[in-house]
Amino acid sequence: MSVPSRRVSVDLGARSYEIAIGEGLLDDPTLLRSWLRGREVCLVSNETLAPRYFPRIQALLPPDARVSHFTMGDGERFKSFETLTALLDTLLAERHSRATTLIAIGGGVVGDLTGFAAAVYQRGVAFIQVPTTLLAQVDSSIGGKTAVNHPRGKNMIGAFHQPEGVLIDTACLKTLPERELQAGLAEVIKYGAMHDADFFAWLEANMGVLLAREGDALGEAIARSCQAKAEVVAADEREGGARALLNLGHTFGHAMETHTGYGPWLHGEAVGAGMVLAADLSARLGLLPWADAARVKALVAAAGLPVMGPEGMAPEAYLDLMALDKKVIDGRLRLVLLSALGTGVVRDDVPLVALRETLERGPALCQSPT
């Protein structure tokens, strides 16, 4: 039995791979088996998802596979060096060789941590992404960025390591909490804003059906998001240039997440509010019409996402945390802004006074000051 699916290719030479998107893909063993490198497998998930998914994935594996299981805590705070060490200890204790394949089942936390473990276990083994949240399906499972957090900053320790394949079953989204669905839509909106103006307009027209989890609309939104990300990543695997545009809203967002200590704010929520700040700053610098900045804010709001950062977070707190962000090179803060709806641009010459004005603006963000 083979389930019909949309396919997106990530073209990276010898490290190319496919993303398969479809309803019911987790009932079909074909793809998963074709991506295994050997007969050793380690399933990785969190305590919430493991009971639901481990038996289903195990049923897809070849009968002679030697399978280990690793269950981590549920939440961003478990994307840590400690969890990484525990997973590596398990692989060693259960004598996994270089021919093993790790399968990450869950959201971005599980995927990023599992991918990083695969990157460094015996200097690199295979892994497969089975993202179960919208955020992971459209963003973190694609592109090979893996990492753990550090108390001093998010994703500070990591590696580039591409999966063997990404398996997206849209049926997983039926049980996703509302707030996580909305958080995923932040990244979906991002692809429209920084890469694809037509898709942005499509999202303005379809946000209602997406929030209602209408199957075909979700499949379309995921496939177009994956396509956008695959195009950017194929052009720039290691973030020398175009890939930086994927960070629209993220430098602001990471500051919010670090400030609140990872957890109270979902990543997508911080990115949503961060995009509103980026749109305001873009308009303030004369790059983007204020009316388009207002469309960004309106679409973020329509997805049910916050349009302002955490209450009481002072501009100085942003500036301090942003100075440690990975996008700082030789002391210059690089920010992704919009030069039009559908076109991101990296700037490292943003005047501090303009940045501070945007950070102080609060509810008036994205409204023309005149």
Added chain:
Amino acid sequence: MSVPSRRVSVDLGARSYEIAIGEGLLDDPTLLRSWLRGREVCLVSNETLAPRYFPRIQALLPPDARVSHFTMGDGERFKSFETLTALLDTLLAERHSRATTLIAIGGGVVGDLTGFAAAVYQRGVAFIQVPTTLLAQVDSSIGGKTAVNHPRGKNMIGAFHQPEGVLIDTACLKTLPERELQAGLAEVIKYGAMHDADFFAWLEANMGVLLAREGDALGEAIARSCQAKAEVVAADEREGGARALLNLGHTFGHAMETHTGYGPWLHGEAVGAGMVLAADLSARLGLLPWADAARVKALVAAAGLPVMGPEGMAPEAYLDLMALDKKVIDGRLRLVLLSALGTGVVRDDVPLVALRETLERGPALCQSPT
């Protein structure tokens, strides 16, 4: 001022780099400065070498460089997750950006750990190798293998990450302890045995002057060793094929090091004794004349290295630890053997009975049983 030097290129496309070998290279700022990526630098060494080398390296850096220092403990047991974490913490606390360059000054422990930190800090930053031991100069500083140890095995956690360049000042060897010089010669002998029969014969003729640290002979031995390794690595960066031949003696050697708990046996000493086991097994299987196996044992002995494993280490201890070695794929033990002097060969079909006979042989290793 520019110091005359031998140069070896490691040809890896976009990740190519140069090895410079010469007496007095640490008095010449030209090369080191040309390899820096930005103006942020972190010097890494151990407590024994840092007082001697940090001021010398610092004197080579541009006056406007922002320099951090990290000093680790001296010894294989500090090639650990704990030391890695401490180095990464320092980089974060001192706000190093993605444009930083780490400089590893010392032996393989410092180089492997620093390289791994560079591989994972913010998903990869630049690093430079300044190897000060013969072992690091001819082996660990070349080829991009980085790692830390785990209580369950050596180099189990790591990454492939190529340096910007390798700076070898042969003057460093004047103060190297005798035992470490001998340990480095084990890897030098390895290149002759598995890759270059002429070089093996040259070593038989020159072992005396090498042990006397005659400058030009050392420079020649290092350059020919680096050339051999560079050729193998360029053909096979990630150990899919030919690179495995560099592990001659290492699967046995790692078992010895793990058995004794890292420290009592130097890596090179274990490799020396491991090569004697590999030569014996090669002759036992009819791949290599017994007379050539005896030449391997004699050259290892001439370098002052052990020709048998740790006293009291039983064959079962080898077999158990070798089963966890990274060279095991899908349950088959892969061993590097010799099909002639100067020609290594990978075999995954060694009969257990022959392996056990070699492990039980003791002082009679490499003597024809007839």
